[in-house]
Amino acid sequence: MEPETRHAICRFCHAMCAVKLTLEDGRVTRIIGDKDNPVYHGYTCIKGRNFHEFHYAPNRVLHPLARGSDGELQPLPLDEALDGIAGRLSAIIAEHGPRSVAIYGGTFSNFCPAGVMTRHAFMDAIGSPMRFSNATIDQPGKPIAMALHGRWGAGPQPFDSADVCLVIGANPLVSMWGGVPPFNPARRLHQARKRGLKLIVIDPRRTETARKAELHLQCLPGNDAAILAAMIRVILDEDLHDAGFVDAETQGFDALRDAVAAFTPEAVAAVAGLEPEAIREAARLFAGARRGIATGGTGSNMAPFGTLMEYLMLVLNTLCGRWIRAGETIPNPGVLFRMSTGKARAEKPRPAYGFGEPIRVRGLADTAAGMPTAALPDEILTPGEGQIRALFVVGGNPMANWPNRSKVEQALKSLDLLVAIDPQVGATSRLADYVIGPKFGFEIPATSFASEGITFYGLSLGMPEPWAQYQPALIDPPENSEVIEDWRVFYELARRMDLELSWFGQAYDMTRPPTTDDLLELFLKRAPVPLDEIRDYPGGREFPEQAVPAAAKESDWPFRLELGHPDMMTELGALADALGHPSALAASITGFDGRPLLLTSRRQHEVYNSVGQDLPALRRKRPYNPVYLNPVDAGAIGVGTGDAVELQTAAGCVPGIAELAEDVRPGVVSVAHGFPNRDAGEAGAGGFAGTAVAELLDDAVGYDRFSGLPVMSAVPVVVRAAGPAAA
Structure with a gap:
């Protein structure tokens, strides 16, 4: 069969670049940017050009896994896994009430509206408000x-x-x-x-x-x-x-x-x-x-x-x-x-914080960004009415990304039921009772909706041109696998639990499973341009007629x-009082020998949060998560590029590998978030190694009083040499 070229949408990150796939015998062999696209102009990053590696990864979860009597995860037929989850979930709700069930949607779960809408419909059906996402652990x-x-x-x-x-x-x-x-x-x-x-x-x-x-x-x-x-x-x-x-x-x-x-x-x-x-x-x-x-x-x-x-x-x-x-x-x-x-x-005006379902710790509640994710481990560990006993993790990795990792691990292990929907077994899904491998990427239909929808999250983030694209499913999952769309997990659980699902008053057909395309039609029912029209242009299209002049406000419009x-003026007062005084977080380094520096977050070309750390083409360039130091600080510590270091706060101590970087200001150490523990066998099949910043962060100290987000950057740490040079 001759190679075939198809238009597609990359789903490695929120940019959702327009790309072209080369298909040979139904398998993706190459991904390049679409040079004819009027928005992306042929752009792709190294992650997007290697996205197809996810589909063919040797450690992909192709069959459901369930924890056996020996404590190990073992393959299980899909129907048996869904039956088991539904039965245990029904028992938990019957004994502890709907609030005992929570869901966390991570970065990898947000690129298909069908998944987002169905998991919310499922939580509506069981009556639980406990819905968390990566939004409140990043930029709430x-x-x-x-x-x-x-x-x-x-x-x-x-x-x-x-x-x-x-x-x-x-x-x-x-x-x-x-x-x-x-x-x-x-x-x-x-x-x-x-x-x-x-x-x-x-x-x-x-x-x-x-x-x-x-x-x-x-x-x-x-x-x-x-x-x-x-x-x-x-x-x-x-x-x-x-x-x-x-x-x-x-x-x-x-x-x-x-x-x-x-x-x-x-x-x-x-x-x-x-x-x-x-x-x-x-x-x-x-x-x-x-x-x-x-x-x-x-x-x-x-x-x-x-x-x-x-x-x-x-x-x-x-x-x-x-x-x-x-x-x-x-x-x-x-x-x-x-x-x-x-x-x-x-x-x-709309509510900003402190509304809806209250969190049982730290006086937090729902926010405009969602429920405070950093408080979820305490919601699991705090006994009493409303304690969370079952958790679904969809396309996320709390063990790598949430602060106070030791508490996160304790919380996840204490659950009566932990279900992970994850393409690979990682630091979090390794602890799960059930792991369901999803269809994803080019195996399911896609739209560019997320590129526009992200504007709701923050200023100047949405698509700047009136452009849209639809992509059908382009490849089949691996032969004989039992992977299903993440939304289908919740649909099938609802059927087994005799629940009715609906989305803004539109009922799902619980007798005949919808397709992902059916759900996209439902989700985009009120889109300014009908989805059927966008389907007519496989490579996407600009719709310049959508650009319009801004209308004037009504003469009696009351809002400013x-x-x-x-609340913000009070915060300014507190900040003014803090000028010239060390941060309260500085106490976290008291008593530790070493050079105190301020830890800052950063992004890496090769990964997107915790996604991509296990792909060979990305791992080859940087097989670990460097600890970037200015040469002045590195000299004072006595380390060079490739040398082993330790980073320590009162919350924990983690190993790392130093890399000298002139672009880092003296007094600062720069390390990416989202990596697993280098010494705990959690880097996957030869994947990236630590440093696990989450182990250095305390979720109960210095958190934002509105969002509950702990201080995760500008954190005082001690950095010291840790023995001979690393390999």
Whole structure:
């Protein structure tokens, strides 16, 4: 059979690049970018070009696994596995109530709406509100801050017409996230700079993105909110704000001015390790531009005062009028997802945090980003009414990604039932009672919905052009395997438990299983462009007719953007009090011998969170998770590239392999999150080795009071040499 080329959608990350597959005898042999695509222009990353390795991995879960009487996971026919799960789940609900069942959806579960909608429908059917996701363990400050500040109905000024872009704690050229649209970001940034865009980056590391910046504030980590407050003070002191927009569309201006008074550039620069004039220059450059946008990333969200940082970033945008006005074109109101209301106005406020189902620890509750995932281990371990006794983990790896790993392990082992839906047996699914291997990737239909839908999560994240794509299933699962779509697991459990499923009032047919395409039709029933029309264009299509002028707000519209939300002004007061004082987290290094440094998060080219660590083509380039140190610090510790080190906090001690990096600021150690324990046999079949940052983090110390997210970046650690050079 001759090789065949088909259009497809990569699902390694949220960018969902348009690609072309080469199929030979029904098997993917090559993935390249689609050069004719008007949005991606042929872009793919190393992860996407090797995505098909997931399908053919020798350690893929092709048959359900169940824990036997000997404590080991053993293959089991699919029907028997589903019968066993349904029976145990029914018994748990009967004895302990619906709240005893929880679900966690990880990164790998979010790229097919059919899975998201069906697991929510299942939880609705059993009556459990305990739904958690990776959103509250990464950047929950984004939607929470947006709810506190208010969402602008016409959306932010687009990157393609911006004169300035401020990127805070993000590296979009690697992470596909933050500031530069994640759809071929290098090309977009290059073209923007050619037409005159000025890039400002606030980051402790001279990242790939920072190297392109006109101004890089290479600060000490954990000071992003203070730097933004100082920039706002400069803008207000020098009357650089858009007074007309502020007067017409905002409230709380005076409270904001009072709250930032303590944040002089001199006071903040002394703490952040900057020159005061650099802060002033950043403020003037951002405010002096005609159009622009500021966005934050994982690093600044995981650091102390993450929600406040996101709020101040929105305030900065609003003070400078960085929103689409009435009559200006909204480049993409939405094709599959309605990204904006299309009206140039502050939308009606929505709850930010502290609503819905309360968490039984730390005074937390539901948030605009979802339930606080970091509190889930305590919900499992805390006895009493409402204790979680059964957990579904879908496309995630809590053991590698959640903080306070020892507590996570204790919690997972204590469950009456742990079910993992996972393509491979990893650190979490190794502890499960049942492991179900899913169909995924090119084995199931896909749409570009997630590329637009992500705009709901944070500012300036959605697809900038009115473009959409549909991809049918292109390959079959391996022969004789028993893998099913993740949504089908919950559908089949519902049938066995005599439950009825529905999605926004639309009932599932519980007598005849729907297809994934059926569920996509249901999910996208109200899409601005019908899915059938998008199917007519296998390589995707732009729909320029969707771009429309923003409508003016109603004359009696009562809502305004909030510049001085009381909760955020209280946070600013606490931050002002902390200026010049060591973080409370610094106590975590007391009593340990070694060189104290500040641990920051980062992204790697070769992996996406914990996904991809076990793929040979990705592993060849970097077979471990390096501990990046500035040569000055490495010299003081007495290590070089390849040498063994230890990182220690009060929460734990982990091994690592040093790598000298000039781009890391002195006083900082940079390590990626999401890796398993190097010494616990959890790296998979020859997969990446540690360092397991999760073991260094304490979920009950220094957490964000709105989202519950623990401090996971700018964490004080001791780094010391650990014996002879590593292999």
